[in-house]
Amino acid sequence: GAVVSQHPSRVICKSGTSVKIECRSLDFQATTMFWYRQFPKKSLMLMATSNEGSKATYEQGVEKDKFLINHASLTLSTLTVTSAHPEDSSFYICSAGEDRGRSGSYNEQFFGPGTRLTVL
C-alpha cells in the first residue's frame, strides 16, 4: 500500500519553543492531508484538513494561529506547533489519501507513524 512518513517521530522541547512536524506521501500525490491529535488513552481527534495550494481548514476549537499548517506541495504538509506548552504534549498523526480521481469513492487513508511531542 501507499506510504506516508512523518518526521520527527519523537520530539522533546522546552515550553515556548516552536516545533515543526512534516508529513510526506512517499509514492503518491495527495492534494489533501489530515492532521489528527491523540491524547493519552483517547481516540483520534481531527485537527485540520490541509489543502495543497490553499489555506487549511481547521476544526472547531483548534487554534489556527497556534497550529500552523502549510501544504506546499502534493507530497508534503507541515504542522508547526507555535509557542508550545505542556498541554500541547500529545501524539500527532497525519494521513493522506490518494487523489479521488484514482481512488474513486474510497475514503481509504494512509497514516503516518505519528510524532510524539513532549513539551517540558
Add this chain to the structure above:
Amino acid sequence: SQQGEEDPQALSIQEGENATMNCSYKTSINNLQWYRQNSGRGLVHLILIRSNEREKHSGRLRVTLDTSKKSSSLLITASRAADTASYFCVRGGSQGNLIFGKGTKLSVKP
C-alpha cells in the same frame, strides 16, 4: 464531533480465543473501516467494507456490516498475543476525512 462507538471499551482474552468488537454509528455511510493501533504507534489500516457489502474477510479478520442497524463487528479468530492493540472503527466524513470511534482496547494474554 466523533461518531461511532465501539464496545466493549476493553476486552481481555486468552491466546487462541476469538475476539469480537462491535461498532455503532449514527449517520449513513459509504464505507466503514477498521484500524489497529499498537500502544504509542501509528495506525494500521485493516479492512474497508463498503455499504453494499455485508461481510469481508482478511486472514484471521472478519468484518460484518449491518446498515439497517448501523452497526459493524470485527472478529479476530485464534487470537495471538501480538494482536494486543486498540482497534478503531472509522467512517468517512463528508470532506474525505475520517471520524474515529473511541476504540476497543484488546489485550490477548499468552
